[in-house]
Amino acid sequence: MAEEFRVALAGNPNVGKSTVFNALTGMKQHTGNWAGKTVDGAEGRFSYGGTDFVLEDIPGTYSLDSGAGEENIASDFICFGGAQAAAVVCDATCLERNLSLAIQTIEAIPRTLVCVNLMDEAESKGIAVDTEKLGLLLGVPVVGMSARSGRGITEMKELLCRLAAGETSTPPEPVRFPEPLEEALSRLERTVPERSPEVSGRMAALRALEGDRSFLEKAGLPGFEASPEVSSIRAELAAAGLSEEKIRDAAVAAVMGRARNIAAEAVTFRNASPHSRDRRLDRIFMSRRYGIPVMLALLGFILWLTIVGANYPSELLGKGLFALGELLSEGLYAFGAPGWLEGMLVQGVYRTVAWVVSVMLPPMAIFFPLFTLLEDFGYLPRAAFNLDHCFRCANACGKQAITMTMGFGCNACGVTGCRIIDSPRERLIAVLTNSFVPCNGRFPTIIAMTTMFFVTAGGWGASLLSALILLGAILLGVAVTLAASRLLSVTVLRGEPSSFTLELPPYRRPQFTKVLMRSVLDRTVFVLGRACTAAAPCGLLIWLLANVSVGGDTLLADISGFLAPAGRLLGLDGVILMAFILGFPANEIVIPVIVMTYLSTGSLTELTDLSQLRELLTANGWTTATALCMVVFTLFHFPCATTCMTIKKETGSLKWTALGFALPTAAGILLCACINLIAGLF
Numbered sequence: 001m002a003e004e005f006r007v008a009l010a011g012n013p014n015v016g017k018s019t020v021f022n023a024l025t026g027m028k029q030h031t032g033n034w035a036g037k038t039v040d041g042a043e044g045r046f047s048y049g050g051t052d053f054v055l056e057d058i059p060g061t062y063s064l065d066s067g068a069g070e071e072n073i074a075s076d077f078i079c080f081g082g083a084q085a086a087a088v089v090c091d092a093t094c095l096e097r098n099l100s101l102a103i104q105t106i107e108a109i110p111r112t113l114v115c116v117n118l119m120d121e122a123e124s125k126g127i128a129v130d131t132e133k134l135g136l137l138l139g140v141p142v143v144g145m146s147a148r149s150g151r152g153i154t155e156m157k158e159l160l161c162r163l164a165a166g167e168t169s170t171p172p173e174p175v176r177f178p179e180p181l182e183e184a185l186s187r188l189e190r191t192v193p194e195r196s197p198e199v200s201g202r203m204a205a206l207r208a209l210e211g212d213r214s215f216l217e218k219a220g221l222p223g224f225e226a227s228p229e230v231s232s233i234r235a236e237l238a239a240a241g242l243s244e245e246k247i248r249d250a251a252v253a254a255v256m257g258r259a260r261n262i263a264a265e266a267v268t269f270r271n272a273s274p275h276s277r278d279r280r281l282d283r284i285f286m287s288r289r290y291g292i293p294v295m296l297a298l299l300g301f302i303l304w305l306t307i308v309g310a311n312y313p314s315e316l317l318g319k320g321l322f323a324l325g326e327l328l329s330e331g332l333y334a335f336g337a338p339g340w341l342e343g344m345l346v347q348g349v350y351r352t353v354a355w356v357v358s359v360m361l362p363p364m365a366i367f368f369p370l371f372t373l374l375e376d377f378g379y380l381p382r383a384a385f386n387l388d389h390c391f392r393c394a395n396a397c398g399k400q401a402i403t404m405t406m407g408f409g410c411n412a413c414g415v416t417g418c419r420i421i422d423s424p425r426e427r428l429i430a431v432l433t434n435s436f437v438p439c440n441g442r443f444p445t446i447i448a449m450t451t452m453f454f455v456t457a458g459g460w461g462a463s464l465l466s467a468l469i470l471l472g473a474i475l476l477g478v479a480v481t482l483a484a485s486r487l488l489s490v491t492v493l494r495g496e497p498s499s500f501t502l503e504l505p506p507y508r509r510p511q512f513t514k515v516l517m518r519s520v521l522d523r524t525v526f527v528l529g530r531a532c533t534a535a536a537p538c539g540l541l542i543w544l545l546a547n548v549s550v551g552g553d554t555l556l557a558d559i560s561g562f563l564a565p566a567g568r569l570l571g572l573d574g575v576i577l578m579a580f581i582l583g584f585p586a587n588e589i590v591i592p593v594i595v596m597t598y599l600s601t602g603s604l605t606e607l608t609d610l611s612q613l614r615e616l617l618t619a620n621g622w623t624t625a626t627a628l629c630m631v632v633f634t635l636f637h638f639p640c641a642t643t644c645m646t647i648k649k650e651t652g653s654l655k656w657t658a659l660g661f662a663l664p665t666a667a668g669i670l671l672c673a674c675i676n677l678i679a680g681l682f
Contacts, residue, residue: 011089013060092122099259126270304467318358347603352539395489534585571629571676636668
C-alpha cells in the first residue's frame, strides 16, 4: 500500500474550512456561519491523481502564537504534528487578517497551499483578489475558490498533487523584524542545536527570545531559552529596550505588517465600503436599543411557527403510527404469539417509540431548519454578542451564550459545544448550567400545558399567546442559568471572567437546500434516533411496571403512592414525579406515562386531542397551579440520560456529573415548592 500524504487543513475561524474539508473528503462535518465550529480535529481521506491523501481538519486559529486552548491544538499540529504539507483556507472578503496565519504556516511548513475561499462573496462586494500575484508575493501556490458551490475544489486537488510530488515554489524572504531583533535572530539561529528537525532554526530562536518554554520543549529543545547564548542576547536586547513582551509584540507587528503589504498589492476594491450592508444590519441586530428586542422577536417568531406548524402533522403521524401498532399486534397474534410477548413488544416498546416520534418529529422538523437558517445567515454570533454582558456579570464567559443556544436543540449537544470555551473554570460552569434551558424534548410538554390551562381561546391569537408564554418560560430558563452561573462562580468555581475573541462573520444568504438537509439529517434524525434508542428499553420497563402486580396493585401504582407525599409538597402528585423518573431516558414520554397511569391501561394510550387530555388531568385533581408547577418542573429537573453521559465524558468526573444532575433538580424543587405555597394562600 502506498504511503499516504498527510495535509493539515488550517485557517481562521469561520472561513469555510469545514466546507472545504467536506468537499474534499465527502465527510459531513457540520458547518455553520459562526466562529469556533471546529473544536476537535477531524480526519478524512481522499484520492486524486494516483495519490492518497489524509486531510486533518484542525481547529480554527488566528495565529500560531495564540495561547487559547483549542487554538494551541492547531498550533501544535502545524508545528509538530508531522504533516507533510498544509492548506491554509483564507476569507477573500477580509484577506489581510487571514494572511498572518498563512505567513506563519509557510514558515513552519514550506510546502503550503493557500486557498482563498468565498471568492463569490468577495466579488459580490466589489472585492477583487489577484491570486497569481498573491502566489508570487507569498512564494507558494494559491487557488481561488468558493467551496460551497464546488468552485476551485478540482484545482485545489491538482495543486495538492503537485505538492505531494515535490513541486514547490521559491519561498519569499522571511519576515523582517526591527533591526536589533533581526540581528539577534541571525546570530542565535546558528546556535540552535540540531535536535529539532521539524522546526526551523529561526523559529526556534524567536521562541527562545520570547521565553516560550512550552514550544521549545515540544520542539525537543528543553532549556534552550535559558542557555548562555540566549541569556546573553536577551540581555543585550533588554538593554536596547526590548523585553520578552516587547519582542512578542514586535514579532506580531512584523507579521501583520507583512500581511498588510501583501494584501495591499493583491487586493483591489471596486466599492468604497464593501462591508456597508453588514454594518447597516449590525446597527439593528447589535444596537443597545434594538438588539435584545429583535433577538426576542426572532425567537418568539420561531416558536410560534413551530407551535402552529407542528400540531396537525403530529396528530396525523400519531394516528398513523398507532394504527401500524394495531397491525403489528394482529400479526403477532396471527403467528400464535402469547399475549405477554405482544404486550412487551407492541404495547411497551413500539408504542413508546411511536409516541416519541409523533411528538418530537414535527416540531423538530420545523424548529431546527429555522434555527439553522439563522445560523447560516450569521445571526447567532450577534445573539451571543448581545448576551455577552449578561454572562460577564455572572462571572462567566460570553461564549456560554452560544453553548446555551445550542442547548435549545439538545442539551447534550450544548454540553459538547462547551469545548469552545478556553477557561476550564468557565467551561465547567457552562457544562453544569446548560440543562437549565429547555431542549427540544421538553417543548411539547410545556406547549401542551400552556394550551390546555393558560390559553382558553382558539385560532391565531391562541397560538400567538402560546408562543409568548413559551418564550417567557425560555427567558426564565435563561435567567436561572445566569443566576446558577453566578452562584457557581462565587462558590465552588470561584474566579474572574476571562476575555475572549468572538468573530462576527459576514451576513450570508442561507443555502436553503443544504440547511434543510443538514437540519433534518444531522440534527433532527440524530436527536430523534438518540431519543428512540433510549425510549425503547424504557418502554419495556414501563410496560412491566404497569402490568406486574404485587398485593393487588401494579408496581406503577405502588411507586406513585410512595411518591405522593413528595409530589404534594411540590404542587404535583406521585404520578407526575414517577413519570419524570421514568422519563430519564427521554423527556418526551413524561405525558404518556402520566396518561397511562391515570387510565390504568397497562400501555401508553393515545388521546385524540388536548381537550380529552385536559379532562383526564382535571378529573385527577389538576388545577392551574398544578399545570404551572408542571411547566416549571419540566423546565428545571435532572437532565436526560444522554446529557448526563455527555457531562461525564466532558468532565471525566462523577462528582461534576452529580452536580450537573442536582443543580437543575434543586432549582425545580425550590421553585415548585414556592409556587405551591403561594397557591395555598389563595
